[in-house]
Amino acid sequence: xxxxxxxxxxxxxxxxxxxxxxxxxxxxxxxxxxxxxxxxxxxxxxxxxxxxxxxxxxxxxxxxxxxxxxxxxxxxxx
Numbered sequence: 001x002x003x004x005x006x007x008x009x010x011x012x013x014x015x016x017x018x019x020x021x022x023x024x025x026x027x028x029x030x031x032x033x034x035x036x037x038x039x040x041x042x043x044x045x046x047x048x049x050x051x052x053x054x055x056x057x058x059x060x061x062x063x064x065x066x067x068x069x070x071x072x073x074x075x076x077x078x
Contacts, residue, residue, distance in 0.1 A: 017029050017030040017033040017034065018030075018034075018036070018037050018066075019053070019054065020045070020048070020053075020054035020055055020056045021048075021052070021053060021054040022054070023045055023054065026043075026045055026054060026056055027039060027064075034066070034067075034068055035066070035067050035068070037064040037065065037066050038064065038065040038066070039062070039064060040062060040063050040064070040065055041058065041059050041061055041062025041063065042058070042059040042062050043056045043057060043058045043059065043062060044056065044057050044059075
């Protein structure tokens with residue numbers, strides 16, 4: 001459990017995990033860990049920290065959008 005801003009939050013599980021490791025589908029997430037990212041604009045796949053890790057570089061003005069299972073009031077899984 002973590003105490004933030006006077007509230008206690010209990011971490012249950014990871015809700016999203018995008019690794020950019022699959023060059024054929026870089027925006028997918030790990031199985032059962034959320035929804036894929038949505039690219040707004042452009043990106044280029046680039047080398048990661050080693051041969052097994054992917055990475056992406058976004059263009060100027062580009063970004064990713066994500067939907068997660070965290071409720072806006074903090075009552076979701078986090």
